[in-house]
Amino acid sequence: xxxxxxxxxxxxxxxxxxxxxxxxxxxxxxxxxxxxxxxxxxxxxxxxxxxxxxxxxxxxxxxxxxxxxxxxxxxxxxxxxxxxxxxxxxxxxxxxxxxxxxxxxxxxxxxxxxxxxxxxxx
Numbered sequence: 001x002x003x004x005x006x007x008x009x010x011x012x013x014x015x016x017x018x019x020x021x022x023x024x025x026x027x028x029x030x031x032x033x034x035x036x037x038x039x040x041x042x043x044x045x046x047x048x049x050x051x052x053x054x055x056x057x058x059x060x061x062x063x064x065x066x067x068x069x070x071x072x073x074x075x076x077x078x079x080x081x082x083x084x085x086x087x088x089x090x091x092x093x094x095x096x097x098x099x100x101x102x103x104x105x106x107x108x109x110x111x112x113x114x115x116x117x118x119x120x121x122x
Contacts, residue, residue, distance in 0.1 A: 005028075005029045005030075005031065005047055005048050005049050005050075006028050006030050006031075006048070006049065006050045007030075007033070007039065007048040007052070007076075008023075008032040008033070009034075009035065009036060009038075009052070009057065009062070009065065010034070010053075010054040010057075010081070011035060011057050012083075013034070015054075016032050017032075019052060019111065020032045022108050023112075026112060028115070031048075035059055035060075036057050036060035036061075036062075036064070036065035037059050039065065040060075040065075045074065046072070046074050048074065049076055049077075049118075049119060050076055050077055050079065050115055050118040051066070051069070051074075051077070051079070052078075052081065052111075052115075053065060053078055053079070053080055054080075054082065055081070055084065056083070056089070063092045063096055066096045067096070076118075077098075077117075077119075078096060078098045078099065079098055079099050079100045079101075079102065079114045079115065079118060080093045080096075080098045080100070080102070081102040081104055081111075082101075082102075082104060085103050099117050100113075100118075102114065
């Protein structure tokens with residue numbers, strides 16, 4: 001993995017591709033997955049420097065995935081994004097101390113600023 005590897009997990013293909021393209025255009029190396037389980041099957045995940053996770057995913061949710069990765073020792077900063085901003089979901093996501101919690105649709109600038117902050121921590 002390169003020094004600015006970002007992992008994106010979102011089951012919405014359009015959103016996943018848009019995020020991937022935006023970050024790639026800014027020079028980041030991005031690896032994207034449609035589900036938490038797909039990411040968990042990917043061996044190099046421990047080299048990720050930033051995680052961008054959808055809160056609501058089929059199978060493991062974004063916060064559940066973050067907990068699982070943290071238990072594996074992956075301490076990369078996380079950015080959560082969601083189209084379903086519900087109080088209980090927001091509370092669980094914010095308990096993971098994300099760099100950002102973005103509500104879809106969001107501006108590309110918001111995501112890029114959050115990624116820059118996340119990479120400054122890692």
